[in-house]
Amino acid sequence: MQVKTMRLEAEEAKIIYQETAGLAIITIHRPQLKNALTANMWTQLANIASQVLDNPKNKVLIIRGSGENFTAGSDIKEFNSISLDKAEEAFLHMERTISIVENLPIPTIGVINGPAMGAGLELALACDIRIGSEKARMGIPVGKLGITLNNKFAKRLVDLVGPSATKDFVFTGRVYKAEEAFKVGMLNYLVAEKDLTRYSLRMGKLVAGMSPASCSAVKRSVRECIDSAPALWEGSTPFVDAVDFPEGVRSFVEKRQPQFTRQRL
Structure with a gap:
């Protein structure tokens, strides 16, 4: 019976890909765990996103989660x-995957119906436009896990909400509800859940009807205007702290408050 359950969970952890009427649609599907992404799912996502342009009919990429979640980010239990x-390699792989989505020359739309947390928030912020329902929740609670935000992760937040709010996210573990996220620009559009799919597809088709040259040019121009972050930190400042990260992951798995004891200068 246990083997059957494990097999079922493995089958349900997947990235679904569809193409229709100029739209490429990626759905993160792991409903039993809030669409948390396993290492294999990050690889699937990277491979699929890299192949979207293989079909020249694809004008827009839509990324969404199944059910009432976008994605809770990475599966923290895997790190235990x-x-x-x-673990450091896994975070670098996440960043490379998110950057693939971010650097696509075609417009990308994130559809947020529920929590977009941690690396899931970063994936949402890598999209050009975000459409959310009243169930959207957006946060990056890395402070409880000993995960360090590298410059590219931090920059995506700073570009939208500013330096102080970015630090507040980490310092307090704050999570924005849908209205808050909409007010600060983390969501471009806020619609009722019952209308979310229809609205997102209509928006996708609207964007797909625009000039591909104009869309790709504005993506490039905007990136050049605001892209001041240096190359991704690799080697000098890791994603995972050698002391706090193991304690953060253990406390997550054991469902308790973390006990961070080391003094910082």
């Missing part, structure tokens, strides 16, 4: 059984 080096 791997080394710090492997």
